[in-house]
Amino acid sequence: MTDQSRPRVRFAPSPTGFLHVGGLRTALYNYLFARKTQGTFILRIEDTDRSRYVEGAVENLIATLAWSGLEFDEGPGKGGGSGPYIQSERLDIYRRHVDDLLAKKHAYHCFCTSDRLDEMRKQQEKMRIAPKYDRQCLRLPVGEVSGRLADGAQSVVRMRIPESATITIRDIIRGDVEFQSDRVDDQVLLKSDGYPTYHLANVVDDRLMGITHVIRGEEWLSSTPKHVLLYQFFGWDPPQFAHLPLLLNADRSKLSKRQGDVAVEDYRSAGYLPEGLVNFVALLGWNPGDEREIFSLAELVNEFSLERVGKAGAIFNVEKLKWVNQQHLRRLDAGVIVEKVKPILSRAGIAWGDDAYLRRVIGAMRDRLTSFDDFTSFALYFFSDPATYDEAAKKKNWSAESPAHLGALASKLEGDPDFSEGSLEGVVKAVAVEFTVSPGKIIHAVRLALSGMAIGPGLYELMTVLGRDTVLRRLRKASESLR
RNA sequence: GGCGCUAUCGUCUAACGGUUAGGACGUAGCCCUCUCAAGGCUGAAAUACGGGUUCGAUUCCCGUUAGCGCUACCA
16 A cells, blocks of 8 residues: 555666666655655666667666665565566556557557658758658558558557647746647657557556656656646646756766766775765755755755755766765774775785774875775875885985985884884984984985885874884885885 | 757855855965875855846846757667
8 A cells, every 4th residue: 555645756767787877866866855755765667678778787776776875665676566667577558558548549550660750850850840750640541550550560659749739847846847739749659669668658657656756857858748748648647747957077068978987886986985976966956055065865865855956957076076975984983994995905906914904094094085996096005015116205205315314213113112103203303313304304205115105194103003014124125225 | 950948156056136145176375294185274266148127136027148958669
């Protein structure tokens, strides 16, 4: 039994590849709306285009949604009272509804070949009129239609758009939007392969699954009049619509591949936190009405409302994503980070010793991280001796006297019993005094010897994390090889 | 081309007729400092344009321009 008073929403992706960040945002808003209103969030797979189907895409979609923390209530593998939730398993349902439309004369068979349709469109383009099916098959005598059908001729079913009607869409985000039916094409509802098109399947499923609010991307706004008409044909009340602004590339075109990463998967493997990505994406087109920007998923649920969703497209700005991710990273417990970093290190072929050591490395590095990827780029020296030394740093921080300084430091360190940040500072300063140079001179050379770089945590912290053996080994190695 | 949507700092956005047009990312400078971060302070930076309506327009209306979306037997 479904509770009629509670909203039901769905995320209805097409399994044609990886989950897109735009798709994630659409899924997120549906999820937030459902949770906020104590409604139901449904996942439905729209796989009616056999030619674009990608093997494993459904599993990937579900796994990525799970990683993102967007748990659905009904859907493939989860069950629910309105299944099946995969459109290719609902073909008979669509067939029945098409027959109903045919019987009511709201739809008709069309035998036109794609060659003829192409030719027709070319002519229309030449005459500079809107490309639209010319209804040749609508004028076919009934007998001829049934005859050709009986002969097994290839055909599709088109919806019959009424003439001179005004179709008004009530959109929660955009207000009322009007369309003239004369501009609307007689959309194909059932393809010649027996599969429905998006328009038919979407309307039928939304109705049968009790969807109350259709929250989807703005690219659907133009075809919504067709959907509204279908609801009328069937004698159904349409759901509420909310068309979300698009996510854009830096050049303001619709967010696409080729201009950077668009798959959620890409950000996942780049070491971003799901809560960081989700938080960032939530802010693309929605804001809480005050100046807070960092939210957990639960906090987003609490704050969300469709009324605060904007209308203009938003550019996906990776710089801001890094900052948002960093904010989440800093709120995480070090133990949690340890577990999240391990798989990333293993994948990069980096051995980290034991968990306690990794935890200390994270303690030293956490304020410097924007994503876990940073570990594999500028924290490698925690896991193996530097193979090379940064040239610019060498030029700036290494001098002819440095080997002598490091040598003196090394022998003093051998005799330092506690090797603590406090004692190390004393030892380094003592060396500086001994050679009458500034402590900075020693510090910078030591950092270079230990890390191969000029940046990183405070030197004494770095030394205690690395430990006496490693520090001594690297000091000697640098004294010999650096010149 | 047609139809539709949209328009505040470079970017994400706030201001639902009256504000020195606010915040955040980024950016510039300063402070802190052994470096890099983090943190603190300061600065530069926007209402696309033109008409209305109004005592008063970022805000309402119209037009222009620009961008985007749709215009498939793809979703």
